[in-house]
Amino acid sequence: MSLPSSVRQAITELSGKSADPLCAYVYDLPALEAHIRAMRAVLPANCELFYAAKANPEAPILHTLAPWVDGFEAASGGELRWLYQHHPDKPLIFGGPGKLDSELAAALDCGVAAFHVESLGELRRLATQARLHGKPAPVFLRLNVKLDEAPESRLVMGGKPTPFGLDEEAMEEAFSLLAAEPFLELQGLHFHLLSHQLDTQAHLKLMREYFRFFHKITDRHGLQLPTLNVGGGMGINYHDPERSFGWRAFCQALAALIDEEAMCGVRIRFEIGRFIAASCGYYVMQVLDIKRNHGLYFAVARGGTHHFRTPAAQGHDHPFEIIRGDGPAALENTKVTLVGQLCTPKDVLSREQAVAALGVGDLLVFPLAGAYAWNISHRDFLMHAPPEMVFLS
Numbered sequence: 148m149s150l151p152s153s154v155r156q157a158i159t160e161l162s163g164k165s166a167d168p169l170c171a172y173v174y175d176l177p178a179l180e181a182h183i184r185a186m187r188a189v190l191p192a193n194c195e196l197f198y199a200a201k202a203n204p205e206a207p208i209l210h211t212l213a214p215w216v217d218g219f220e221a222a223s224g225g226e227l228r229w230l231y232q233h234h235p236d237k238p239l240i241f242g243g244p245g246k247l248d249s250e251l252a253a254a255l256d257c258g259v260a261a262f263h264v265e266s267l268g269e270l271r272r273l274a275t276q277a278r279l280h281g282k283p284a285p286v287f288l289r290l291n292v293k294l295d296e297a298p299e300s301r302l303v304m305g306g307k308p309t310p311f312g313l314d315e316e317a318m319e320e321a322f323s324l325l326a327a328e329p330f331l332e333l334q335g336l337h338f339h340l341l342s343h344q345l346d347t348q349a350h351l352k353l354m355r356e357y358f359r360f361f362h363k364i365t366d367r368h369g370l371q372l373p374t375l376n377v378g379g380g381m382g383i384n385y386h387d388p389e390r391s392f393g394w395r396a397f398c399q400a401l402a403a404l405i406d407e408e409a410m411c412g413v414r415i416r417f418e419i420g421r422f423i424a425a426s427c428g429y430y431v432m433q434v435l436d437i438k439r440n441h442g443l444y445f446a447v448a449r450g451g452t453h454h455f456r457t458p459a460a461q462g463h464d465h466p467f468e469i470i471r472g473d474g475p476a477a478l479e480n481t482k483v484t485l486v487g488q489l490c491t492p493k494d495v496l497s498r499e500q501a502v503a504a505l506g507v508g509d510l511l512v513f514p515l516a517g518a519y520a521w522n523i524s525h526r527d528f529l530m531h532a533p534p535e536m537v538f539l540s
């Protein structure tokens with residue numbers, strides 16, 4: 148993986164200006180824009196693309212994406228408030244388990260385009276709030292049902308017992324509740340059964356299952372639902388990004404599948420996080436110390452997993468690039484483990500990695516740090532200073 152020259156140059160300039168050793172997130176917003184435009188360009192006609200803000204809700208990221216997405220997905224009251232504050236005119240959809248009554252009420256106030264209802268209890272509480280507000284609530288039932296083609300990836304959230312969505316038994320009761328409650332307007336079904344999907348063909352098979360299930364349910368209940376939300380989950384291959392989810396091929400085949408499965412009259416909505424945001428972000432740590440301990444080399448760098456939890460969350464050795472400084476190399480053609488400043492042996496970003504040369508003052512640059520990175524990190528631990536946040540435009 149080689150760094151884009153604009154990113155390399157920006158990082159080098161930053162380190163020249165920094166009084167202390169550098170620790171920063173650098174976001175390549177032009178690359179993000181090019182990526183979302185390319186994703187959008189191949190989307191079949193009756194599909195919509197929402198951004199799942201949980202992947203990275205930084206305001207400049209949202210601002211860059213806003214012209215190219217149909218709306219934003221919020222997974223908490225906090226995200227909803229933030230999205231509404233920054234993009235009051237964009238359609239917002241509201242998912243996630245354990246929504247508070249106060250959050251349901253706030254979502255009604257800001258006129259969300261969809262409530263993704265996770266349980267019967269939540270459906271009842273939403274009905275109460277909608278009645279109290281005198282506002283109809285647009286409902287999507289989030290389903291966790293057994294499909295003929297079981298979803299498979301490293302992170303499966305459905306097709307088996309999980310806290311997410313309604314199973315078939317609960318779904319039938321939900322339809323009775325919906326029929327009896329004038330303030331609830333059923334507008335669609337929602338699936339998000341997995342994340343980290345790298346297999347384009349497997350995902351197409353899953354789409355076919357969703358489409359067939361959608362027809363089965365709408366036929367059974369005599370419903371005309373305008374929208375099917377098919378979630379996100381397109382994966383990034385952190386070690387070989389070229390082998391990440393094949394969005395272009397997927398969209399080409401999807402257009403034919405929509406035709407084959409008679410889904411042209413239904414809006415197909417995606418809510419994608421990781422695949423949109425991961426590649427625009429870089430986490431940068433400057434090396435503070437290089438030591439040998441019980442026969443292994445360690446490079447201790449400024450920052451750590453309290454800023455960048457992705458390697459720990461994924462349980463992987465994160466790929467990195469080295470920008471050499473002016474100092475001598477302390478290590479040559481050897482293996483080194485890259486760690487941060489935390490007093491825990493879990494603060495490891497990459498284990499026993501071969502390096503050609505590494506010295507104190509060099510910069511370690513971790514790519515693919517734009518999604519589920521800073522915002523999933525235990526940033527208050529040890530009260531270290533936060534990283535600089537730099538948005539290249």
Ligand SMILES: Cc1ncc(COP(=O)(O)O)c(C=O)c1O
Binds near residue numbers: 379421
């Ligand atoms: C309901 C729901 N929708 C969308 C997403 C986005 O998934 P991803 O970032 O894998 O595209 C998630 C992620 O957990 C989710 O739970």
